[in-house]
Amino acid sequence: MDFKSYLKELAHFSEEEIVYILSQFQEEKISKNQIILREGKTCKKLYFLQKGLGRSFYINEQGKEITQWFFGDGKFMTSFESLIQEKPSFYFIEVLEDSIVYSISKQKIDLLFEKYHKMERLGRMATTEMLSKVVTKLNAIQFQKAKDRYKYMLAEYPNIANRVPLGHIASYLGMTQETLSRIRKQK
Amino acid sequence: MDFKSYLKELAHFSEEEIVYILSQFQEEKISKNQIILREGKTCKKLYFLQKGLGRSFYINEQGKEITQWFFGDGKFMTSFESLIQEKPSFYFIEVLEDSIVYSISKQKIDLLFEKYHKMERLGRMATTEMLSKVVTKLNAIQFQKAKDRYKYMLAEYPNIANRVPLGHIASYLGMTQETLSRIRKQK
DNA sequence: CGTTAGTTTGAGAGGACTCAAAGTCTGTGG
DNA sequence: CCACAGACTTTGAGTCCTCTCAAACTAACG
Numbered sequence: 001m002d003f004k005s006y007l008k009e010l011a012h013f014s015e016e017e018i019v020y021i022l023s024q025f026q027e028e029k030i031s032k033n034q035i036i037l038r039e040g041k042t043c044k045k046l047y048f049l050q051k052g053l054g055r056s057f058y059i060n061e062q063g064k065e066i067t068q069w070f071f072g073d074g075k076f077m078t079s080f081e082s083l084i085q086e087k088p089s090f091y092f093i094e095v096l097e098d099s100i101v102y103s104i105s106k107q108k109i110d111l112l113f114e115k116y117h118k119m120e121r122l123g124r125m126a127t128t129e130m131l132s133k134v135v136t137k138l139n140a141i142q143f144q145k146a147k148d149r150y151k152y153m154l155a156e157y158p159n160i161a162n163r164v165p166l167g168h169i170a171s172y173l174g175m176t177q178e179t180l181s182r183i184r185k186q187k
Numbered sequence: 188m189d190f191k192s193y194l195k196e197l198a199h200f201s202e203e204e205i206v207y208i209l210s211q212f213q214e215e216k217i218s219k220n221q222i223i224l225r226e227g228k229t230c231k232k233l234y235f236l237q238k239g240l241g242r243s244f245y246i247n248e249q250g251k252e253i254t255q256w257f258f259g260d261g262k263f264m265t266s267f268e269s270l271i272q273e274k275p276s277f278y279f280i281e282v283l284e285d286s287i288v289y290s291i292s293k294q295k296i297d298l299l300f301e302k303y304h305k306m307e308r309l310g311r312m313a314t315t316e317m318l319s320k321v322v323t324k325l326n327a328i329q330f331q332k333a334k335d336r337y338k339y340m341l342a343e344y345p346n347i348a349n350r351v352p353l354g355h356i357a358s359y360l361g362m363t364q365e366t367l368s369r370i371r372k373q374k
Numbered sequence: 375c376g377t378t379a380g381t382t383t384g385a386g387a388g389g390a391c392t393c394a395a396a397g398t399c400t401g402t403g404g
Numbered sequence: 405c406c407a408c409a410g411a412c413t414t415t416g417a418g419t420c421c422t423c424t425c426a427a428a429c430t431a432a433c434g
Contacts (some may be wrong), residue, residue: 053332056239058326060330066329066330068322068326070280080315080318080319081315081318081319081322084315085313085315085319093402113308117304117307120304120307120308120311121300121307123311124307124310124311125271127311127314127315127318128267128268128271128272131267131268131314131317131318131321132267132268132272133323134318134322134325135255135268135321137325138321138324138325138328139245139255141325141328141361142328142361143247143253143331144255145363145421145422146421146422152432163383165379165380166380166381167381174328174329174330175422175423176422176423176424177380177381177382178381178382178383178422178423179421179422179423181381181382181383182382182383182422184381184382185382185383303416332389332390333389333390352411352412352413353412353413354412354413362390362391363390363391363392364412364413364414365390365391365392365413365414365415366389366390366391368413368414368415369390369414369415370414372415373413
């Protein structure tokens with residue numbers, strides 16, 4: 001879903017409002033492998049991922065990258081807590097494929113929240129959806145064996161599973177690369 | 188924090204607005220062990236837990252109860268997805284101690300969201316906070332050994348750890364009772 | 375093509391699980 | 405106020421899944 005339809009269908013903004021809102025966003029092309037947010041920096045922008053793929057990850061005590069989330073087409077990409085609560089991000093955000101995004105600064109989005117009650121609602125709904133997805137992942141991770149977690153991944157993100165390095169998925173699912181490799185073979 | 192202070196300090200409602208908002212809620216006493224939402228039922232109410240303790244849980248394939256979340260004093264208690272998206276709940280909600288709550292119907296809360304832009308923001312903020320907590324838990328569960336998960340629990344919910352049966356906590360942390368019992372001993 | 379990133383395979387170790395049984399606590403009725 | 409039943413917790417033994425470490429293999433890219 002492109003951003004305009006998103007605003008129209010999910011938040012019922014009028015044509016006029018949409019024009020204004022879009023004018024606050026900026027289209028950007030971001031190329032593969034770029035890191036758009038680093039750990040410790042406060043996230044200043046919200047991105048709507050028009051096309052492409054990204055992920056957030058952190059570095060654990062052993063110095064390994066742990067994928068926290070994948071962001072696909074038609075989704076918002078940011079470090080939510082860092083952006084909203086204006087505190088240093090625990091995560092990196094990395095673009096995994098050449099992407100097109102609409103970006104907006106924290107400042108401008110706050111103005112939109114201020115100006116449009118509907119925007120506030122859209123924010124609430126988007127956050128609720130995110131919450132719901134994180135809870136689903138938590139349930140999958142918490143009690144399932146490695147094989148079932150991979151099934152969850154295939155079910156929830158069918159089009160991502162084959163686009164990114166196996167190691168990124170393994171850490172996303174809370175297992176080692178080796179384990180994921182073995183699972184993938186047997187299935 | 189009591190509900191009135193919550194509304195005043197976090198959402199900056201005026202005295203007058205607070206009076207109206209509170210009039211929409213209903214004070215209820217709920218006694219220990221009561222189940223206020225069952226799996227498969229659509230959640231109709233949002234509860235502000237003035238005093239007491241609750242949990243949400245689900246029944247897994249082996250018929251075991253898995254604690255999904257604990258709700259403590261001064262927090263909202265509900266099945267968020269079920270309430271907001273008006274779909275059957277995957278979870279049960281159980282009150283673990285005699286509690287005092289302020290409850291409001293889905294219908295009324297929607298009217299409050301409609302009436303007050305600030306209420307919508309409060310909802311967004313509360314959801315963001317919840318999201319942040321779930322993400323923290325996910326990180327704790329995903330890569331930590333049982334012992335460290337228990338430490339996370341003690342750090343995040345110091346006053347809950349000793350108020351509920353060990354089995355509830357074990358399932359919350361993604362381990363068996365036996366494992367938690369052994370961990371508790373060694374620490 | 376050579377170099378590096380990514381994936382697969384193997385062997386051994388260890389944490390957490392399951393199943394089973396013994397203790398311990400708690401609340402209710404006599 | 406005690407005794408008992410049921411709920412909850414602890415302990416033990418054996419098993420299995422996933423991890424770690426190591427090395428070989430394969431794919432991608434300049």
